[in-house]
Amino acid sequence: MSVESVPRLVGGAWRMPADGRAIDVLDPADTRRIVARVPAMTPAEVTELYDEAARAARTWGAASPLERGEVLARAATNLRARSSEIAADLVAEMGKTRAEATGEVAKSADFLDYYASWARQPYGQLLADARGGTQTSARSEPLGTVLLITPWNDPLLTPARKLSPALISGNAVLLKPATETPLVALHLARALHDAGLPAGVLGIAVGRTSEIASALLDEPRLDAVSFTGSTAVGRELQRRLAGRNVRVQTEMGGKNATAILADADLELAIPVVAAAAFAQAGQRCTATSRVIADRAVAADLLVGLRKEAESLALGPGAEAGTTMGPLVSERQRTEVLRHIDRAREDGANVVTGGFVPEGAKYEHGCFVAPTVLGDVTREMAIWRDEVFGPVAAVHVVDGFDAAVEAVNDSAYGLAAGLFTTNLASAHEFAARAEAGQVSVNLPTSGWDVHMPFGGFGDSGSPFKEQGAEALRFYSRVKTVAIRYGR
Structure with a gap:
């Protein structure tokens, strides 16, 4: 050929x-x-x-x-x-x-x-x-x-x-x-x-x-x-x-965070956060990489994110039915797997994914299964370092103030999100989030051509x-x- x-x-x-x-x-x-x-x-x-x-x-x-x-x-x-x-x-x-x-x-x-x-x-x-x-x-x-x-x-x-x-x-x-x-x-x-x-x-x-x-x-x-x-x-x-x-x-770079408060609509939040984390195999500067969950909804959120990740059809982008493609190169796949392995070593729990899929369809490609990590703490490298792959790291907090503090706990400041049904919380988060792009009840990705775009800090x-x-x-x-x- x-x-x-x-x-x-x-x-x-x-x-x-x-x-x-x-x-x-x-x-x-x-x-x-x-x-x-x-x-x-x-x-x-x-x-x-x-x-x-x-x-x-x-x-x-x-x-x-x-x-x-x-x-x-x-x-x-x-x-x-x-x-x-x-x-x-x-x-x-x-x-x-x-x-x-x-x-x-x-x-x-x-x-x-x-x-x-x-x-x-x-x-x-x-x-x-x-x-x-x-x-x-x-x-x-x-x-x-x-x-x-x-x-x-x-x-x-x-x-x-x-x-x-x-x-x-x-x-x-x-x-x-x-x-x-x-x-x-x-x-x-x-x-x-x-x-x-x-x-x-x-x-x-x-x-x-x-x-x-x-x-x-x-x-x-x-x-x-x-x-x-x-x-x-x-x-x-x-x-x-x-x-x-x-x-x-x-x-x-970015290490974008989305916080899900106790009053959030989980039926809305879970698929939106999953899409923001795993679309384009997580290879977006605005992808949701850190998920901050109020303790009251953390268990249900993890179950939901796992189901969303496992429902994705991993395969070649040109193949009918594929909903998540490969990473761009073997080098990028190696780098993403290194981040996941380091998270395991640091004590994170791999809720789902974190592996290279098996089978003839994947043998010569740069595939990594969509990954959800639980028990993530703010001392771990996975909390700080940009992964640029299909990995969502979940950290549990108590209350709105702790959620905002966790969102802002990053050298980056590109995109931040919040899920809540409280209008006051939405406006306060918009004022306090240290990011160039702030979303409420929306994904961190997806900004239209006429909307100013750019980040703060190391972003x-x-x-x-x-x-x-x-x-x-x-x-x-x-x-x-x-x-x-x-």
């Missing part, structure tokens, strides 16, 4: 690597299968992308916002028209279920459409000036050339979330997709290219990070970096760029993504005073 070799986008043209350098993209449901081969770019080829971006940034930045918006809107239409093909590749390279992949394509198109609509919004304002015969305004301008570094867990959605505000703001963009999942990022590039995005405005830096990181980050023409990934890598990126006039945005930087807030990162403000008379 032949394997497709996918070209890279540079200067508005699709090119194959001259020397045949390539990266094999593997199917996590069966790692014997090569999904595609993508270029393994060299540092010199990355510099070529910056050359193209420098030329394109001037004309794209000077273009009318209406022209930019039309390109984004057409690209959204292209994504939707190719949804079936793109979703199939997303399932193949990342392991999501078909339903999860199809939803990701739809939401990625929504990002393009939403930011296309900003073309008709004001991008400046008039300001009162005490000087006679003078008109003063504040104008929004693009930064220039921005680098987007995106992760493997949402390989289409995260690039779309960053690209859309960057492009509508008038910037040229280099996109560095994760090495494990580069294929659907090239689909996004094709949707924009076919929509009429001018040559050089977007370049895709496909390659091994260890080989091209210096060319990407040490480039003097770089104006901003938006990164989504682990906290360790995000912090290293911040240190590396410190002291330079490069704007940095980091959306990093992120001051710049938010999504909504109007995202435009602040990709723009600079110039104040202009013009004297037109005496």
Whole structure:
């Protein structure tokens, strides 16, 4: 069976690597299968992308916002028209279920459409000036050339979330997709290219990070970096760029907690929490990883979570009936199992899961059974460390104040949730939870494109993504005073 070799986008043209350098993209449901081969770019080829971006940034930045918006809107239409093909590749390279992949394509198109609509919004304002015969305004301008570094867990959605505000703001963009999942990022590039995005405005830096990181980050023409990934890598990126006039945005790790109070509606809470913990095999930055249960409902909650976990149909994402796919790679599976083993050693009780399933269907894949851990204490590593897998750690508390304290007992601060039927508790929790995203009687995951998104603490930087807030990162403000008379 032949394997497709996918070209890279540079200067508005699709090119194959001259020397045949390539990266094999593997199917996590069966790692014997090569999904595609993508270029393994060299540092010199990355510099070529910056050359193209420098030329394109001037004309794209000077273009009318209406022209930019039309390109984004057409690209959204292209994504939707190719949804079936793109979703199939997303399932193949990342392991999501078909339903999860199809939803990701739809939401990625929504990002393009939403930011296309900003073309008709004001991008400046008039300001009162005490000087006679003078008109003063504040104008929004693009930064220039921005680098987007995106992760493997949402390989289409995260690039779309960053690209859309960057492009509508008038910037040229280099996109560095994760090495494990580069294929659907090239689909996004094709949707924009076919929509009429001018040559050089977007370049895709496909390659091994260890080989091209210096060319990407040490480039003097770089104006901003938006990164989504682990906290360790995000912090290293911040240190590396410190002291330079490069704007940095980091959306990093999470150890999200949902508290279930004694008055919670368990029939609502249990399936919602289970979905937030196990959807996408737990590989979401907003996944519920810590479950904090009031002692009055803890036993029933554990029974319910176990039933939900055991009802999931584990298998290849492309297989009919699958409701939870594999982890993205063998390395990620090994890491998740290490966290579970450490939790056992620390005294946690494995209520269900915690193993690699047996059978021919799972033999060559990166599968881990959905796992519920009980008897978790706040001294355990499983309480503190991000797992990024299908693992829910349950900790028991007494009362509302103890629940809030436990939710906030983390270096991270991305998402927090509460289940209660008491309106006063809901509002107090929203005020006291130290997280950038707070949900009541809802999952910690699932935020729409127009809602500001980002975390506190070790989960992120001051710049938010999504909504109007995202435009602040990709723009600079110039104040202009013009004297037109005496």
